[in-house]
Amino acid sequence: MDLKLTDEQRQILEMVRELARERIAPGAGEWDEKDEFPWEVVDAYREAGLYGLAIPEAYGGVGASELTQVLVVEELAKVDAGSAIILAVQWLGALPILVAGSEEQKQRYLPRLATGEWLSAMGLTEPEAGSDVAGLQTRAVREPGGYRLTGQKKFITNGGVADVVTTFARTGGPGPKGISAFIVEKGYEGFSVGRIERKLGIRSSNTAELLFDDCRVPEENRIGEEGEGFSVAMRTLDRSRPSVAAQALGIAEGAFDAALQYAQERKAFGREIAQFQAIQFMLADMAMGIEAARGLVYRAAEMVEEEGRGGRRLVRANRYSSMAKCFASDMAMKVTTDAVQIFGGYGYIKDFPVERYMRDAKITQIYEGTNEIQRIVIARSYLSEGA
Ligand SMILES: Cc1cc2nc3c(=O)[nH]c(=O)nc-3n(C[C@H](O)[C@H](O)[C@H](O)COP(=O)(O)OP(=O)(O)OC[C@H]3O[C@@H](n4cnc5c(N)ncnc54)[C@H](O)[C@@H]3O)c2cc1C
Structure with missing residues (x-):
């Protein structure tokens, strides 16, 4: 299928093809074999500026179109799907901030995610709630200046390597209206990474349990209003x-x-x-x-x-x-x-x-x-x- 690409899209794709050929293809089989997260791919994405594609220019990114983003992921996945998802999940982790974050949150997080200085993940799934998102059980209890999160997230891509996790917890009653969204940083007290999963495929990607044990999250890290998380x-x-x-x-x-x-x-x-x-x-x-x-x-x-x-x-x-x-x-x-x-x-x-x-x-x-x-x-x- 011949797509009418702009010169900029053509250049980006050419660069991604070269990166895939030279820096991903040679290691893909071994990372799969050893269940190894390829930090060299993270570096390659940083150097090429790929993390910034999905982030608007106002926050240090490139502001590439959705079509450009999918073309890039497609190119990478031709060589190694695990490496492709490392990039796609960086964008996934940033999306809750992009669609509903405050200006302060955008200023604080998006520029670092655009350069890849910080890696991100999006933690929604729980041991007892996957398809049934509205049934999630992680609790966020209000306290002066913020919330205490307690619960567990399951199967989170990039979870074990992320500096920032956008996540979801229950601030209200049962069902979708009781859920709120939060930004959690790696160093927050009470936040830790549990087991790293061994998988059938995409073995170069990192899939982790995330544990919240009375994890204190400041009020300014709630995304949107209480109850808007779903x-x-x-x-x-x-x-x-x-x-x-x-x-x-x-x-x-x-x-x-x-x-x-x-x-x-x-x-x-x-x-x-x-x-x-x-x-x-x-x-x-x-x-x-x-x-x-x-x-x-x-x-x-x-x-x-x-x-x-x-x-x-x-x-x-x-x-x-x-x-x-x-x-x-x-x-x-x-x-x-x-x-x-x-x-x-x-x-x-x-x-x-x-x-x-x-x-x-x-x-x-x-x-x-x-x-x-x-x-x-x-x-x-x-x-x-x-x-
Ligand atoms: C490698 C990997 C990476 C992942 N990365 C992330 C991530 O980054 N962030 C994140 O939040 N989650 C992530 N997930 C979680 C993933 O999104 C869930 O596993 C998925 O949504 C399914 O949820 P579940 O595993 O609880 O299955 P269940 O919801 O228990 O489903 C089991 C089966 O029942 C079917 N089923 C359930 N409800 C219905 C229904 N109403 N009608 C018909 N069939 C139904 C399902 O389709 C499925 O076949 C990841 C999972 C894996 C394995």
């Missing part, structure tokens, strides 16, 4: 889902490129396996899925950009955001599984990257709202807003 979380996720969709798209493209090349090299029964119709049909289906997903992902990014200015809650764009995430991740799961099939026995072996792509693809169907939840969001959008 809305802040939803406005955040509506905007971040195209990045997960782009991650899925990049994974599928990486796997397809590998399979296309292998099919033209591997011989069976005296000819290249690419000459078998069964293999050609698989390649054709993979390519169609990728192209269809690209259209949807880019459209979602443009719609989020258009409708979401000024931190507004998306009304129609959220349907595209969910569609893109759901469709691209289901497609990535299928394409990467087919890529392993095309590689035959070698596909199952760690000497080739396609088994890693297949393991990495799985998470895109689960996080930032499972695909079951995305289907609920999409259906509800049509039922309430019409076609």
